[in-house]
Amino acid sequence: MYRVIRKNCASACSLLFTRSNNYSSRAPPRHVAASQICKELSENGSTSSSSRPSVLYADKQQLIFSRINDITDKIHFRHAVAEDIDNLVAMTNEEGWWYTAFHYKVLLKLDPFAITVAADEADTPVGFIGVCNVLPGIAYNGPFIVRKDFRGVGIGNILNKLMKELIAERNGCMDLDHDFVEHYVQKGFIHKSYKFKLYKLTVSDYCRNVNEKASKCNIVPITNKLLPFVLEYDRGIYRGLDRERILRACLFGDSVHTVAALCDETIKGYGSLIKSTTNTYSISTLFGDSENVVEDILGNMLELVPNGASLIALLVEDKQLSKRFSRFETYFIMQRIFNKFNIETDLDRMYYVNDYML
Incomplete structure (x- = not known):
């Protein structure tokens, strides 16, 4: 169970991307297809550290969030706060993950902006992505999950795109199911460790x-x-x-x-x-x-x-x-x-x- 769910969530971008051609007929009208959002993000230009050297890390994230929020309908993106941790734990525990509030609080202790929330109109979390600034020049990719009732409508693709933008020019690190390594190799994670x-x-x-x-x-x-x-x-x-x-x-x-x-x-x-x-x-x-x-x-x-x-x-x-x-x-x-x-x-x-x- 853990293995299957982890594959689907940790690699939600792959799962959702294969469905992108059917978004117009399958996605609820209150959501925007991920392929359209990613296209508009690309057209609006990069926010890499090299193109905005004077922008602080947190400010850069807010720029990215504002771009995404401008082109999404009903779903908005923001930094996680302590009150979101219980939602994250409940969401991941439902899938059989063994992480606790302690694990996620460690990420926020190291980097207050480590976890991004996708939230609905009531500001209730429906998805999470973690990119933790653990050491200078090194980012660790943390939790990546979308709530069950919001899967298949493109939120995973948006979070995956956001992950790439937040890593920017840093050395990104992630741990994942071995079956999905090649998928991420194609996305640039070409250096395999232990x-x-x-x-x-x-x-x-x-x-x-x-x-x-x-x-x-x-x-x-x-x-x-x-x-x-x-x-x-x-x-x-x-x-x-x-x-x-x-x-x-x-x-x-x-x-x-x-x-x-x-x-x-x-x-x-x-x-x-x-x-x-x-x-x-x-x-x-x-x-x-x-x-x-x-x-x-x-x-x-x-x-x-x-x-x-x-x-x-x-x-x-x-x-x-x-x-x-x-x-x-x-x-x-x-x-x-x-x-x-x-x-x-x-x-x-x-x-x-x-x-x-x-």
């Missing part, structure tokens, strides 16, 4: 008891005092890229359990566990110098997950799945892609990753 497998299981005592302590590391909470050393370790994973503002947003909060593996006063790995819903958890990140370190961090995390809870884990494709999770089934394969260049990483130390943030 693949990862999404697994889902029901936690039991077996997951906790299958392994004894595997390394000599102590697994400790990440405190403000320890954070600089974790950041240094992360820069080693990302080949010098400073992700401090990302990690500060992602690793701390009421829904997050974050720990590091400390051996002889040296960081050997770190990871975070997110409580997604009452009975669903996700391993957001888990990096380590060895499988033994990873096993110990996993053991620490699983102590917090009750029996019967669902656990989501995204494992880098070439890594061996932990024996704790031998009863997993592969949910589906995903891939990270970029439009300008790959961001180099030390894949040897990357085990479990996320699909909502760079």
Whole structure:
């Protein structure tokens, strides 16, 4: 279910574009066909950063919104605010996505203009697209979804066009179902990074008891005092890229359990566990110098997950799945892609990753 729905939503532009020839007969009269809107956007000229170097990022978005709003009927586009998050969570949860308010609030914490809303006349959200300004020159493409009763009328195409304009000259990054990679390659996302497998299981005592302590590391909470050393370790994973503002947003909060593996006063790995819903958890990140370190961090995390809870884990494709999770089934394969260049990483130390943030 997650896989099918994610294909349809994450690649709504493909689905809706194939229907564009029938918009005149199928679309409700209060909506404008996406093909017409995209055509008019193109005719009105580009708003790329190179053509408007003096316009601030937020002002540029408002220019784009105003152009779209001028040529749409009944649907308008605006920045998301905190009050929209509940609608976004409800919309995505209905489709089987496991993301929570925490995931989307992280995007808004990093970039107040990260999420765009398509709203009806009552200002009720009917669609969302995320383009988060995570680091200078780098944009992460976040949620892309249209409400069920508004699909097939072109909103997905508009949001897809908007995504392209908001990325502009930056290096855009997205994680998506592997089956749709080639579709986005044709749209310019030509640099393929690592693949990862999404697994889902029901936690039991077996997951906790299958392994004894595997390394000599102590697994400790990440405190403000320890954070600089974790950041240094992360820069080693990302080949010098400073992700401090990302990690500060992602690793701390009421829904997050974050720990590091400390051996002889040296960081050997770190990871975070997110409580997604009452009975669903996700391993957001888990990096380590060895499988033994990873096993110990996993053991620490699983102590917090009750029996019967669902656990989501995204494992880098070439890594061996932990024996704790031998009863997993592969949910589906995903891939990270970029439009300008790959961001180099030390894949040897990357085990479990996320699909909502760079």
